[in-house]
Amino acid sequence: EVQLVQSGAEVKKPGATVKISCKVSGYTFTDYYMHWVQQAPGKGLEWMGLVDPEDGETVYAEKFQGRVTITADTSTDTTYMELSSLRSEDAAVYYCATTSGYPFDYWGQGTLVTVSS
Amino acid sequence: DIVMTQTPLSLSVTPGQPASISCKSSQSLLHSDRKTYLYWYLQKPGQSPQLLIYEVSNRFSGVPDRFSGSGSGTDFTLKISRVEAEDVGVYYCMQSIQLPLYSFGQGTKLEIK
Numbered sequence: 001e002v003q004l005v006q007s008g009a010e011v012k013k014p015g016a017t018v019k020i021s022c023k024v025s026g027y028t029f030t031d032y033y034m035h036w037v038q039q040a041p042g043k044g045l046e047w048m049g050l051v052d053p054e055d056g057e058t059v060y061a062e063k064f065q066g067r068v069t070i071t072a073d074t075s076t077d078t079t080y081m082e083l084s085s086l087r088s089e090d091a092a093v094y095y096c097a098t099t100s101g102y103p104f105d106y107w108g109q110g111t112l113v114t115v116s117s
Numbered sequence: 118d119i120v121m122t123q124t125p126l127s128l129s130v131t132p133g134q135p136a137s138i139s140c141k142s143s144q145s146l147l148h149s150d151r152k153t154y155l156y157w158y159l160q161k162p163g164q165s166p167q168l169l170i171y172e173v174s175n176r177f178s179g180v181p182d183r184f185s186g187s188g189s190g191t192d193f194t195l196k197i198s199r200v201e202a203e204d205v206g207v208y209y210c211m212q213s214i215q216l217p218l219y220s221f222g223q224g225t226k227l228e229i230k
Binding site: 035037044045046047050059061062095097102103104105107108109110 | 118156158160165166167168171172177207209211213217218219220221222223224
């Protein structure tokens with residue numbers, strides 16, 4: 001059974017950096033891309049970027065370019081999403097998702113990030 | 118970038134009645150490999166999104182057959198033949214023809230009357 005388990009909620013101050021993890025099980029981690037998706041309160045889904053766990057190559061959405069870093073640790077089958085220079089509008093739920101057969105066919109449970117001074 | 122536009126943004130449906138959601142893309146989603154890269158997701162209240170339909174009209178594993186997808190090119194539709202209480206949530210269309218970039222529609226909120 002494919003499972004994506006994310007780290008817990010975070011509270012950060014403006015200007016800080018947050019790093020969220022997503023541990024994968026149920027398939028070979030290096031076989032499929034891992035994605036991160038942002039959902040601001042009451043808003044829709046916004047794709048942030050992806051990592052190819054096999055070689056670490058990344059692609060980022062233009063909106064997040066320069067502030068987001070997505071990595072993959074093949075020793076622990078875990079992907080990480082780091083977002084820097086946090087501002088109030090970064091307060092959101094962040095999801096990891098995989099593309100094991102089709103885009104975003106499996107999702108993590110989401111991680112709430114609160115940005116508050 | 119491809120823009121995905123859904124209508125309506127919300128709808129209220131009596132259980133047992135049909136529902137329909139439209140999704141239009143700013144560019145054709147038909148690839149040279151003859152596949153059309155349009156997907157539908159449902160986010161139930163308090164849950165992560167889940168894949169319903171892939172490549173326009175194919176139901177993902179475990180998705181009830183009351184859900185169906187249709188369309189081509191730039192115009193697509195998700196239909197629920199008979200809405201049930203468990204179908205409430207927000208429905209999103211998504212394109213993946215412009216790899217490695219992905220974009221979602223704004224979402225359509227389905228409520229039960």
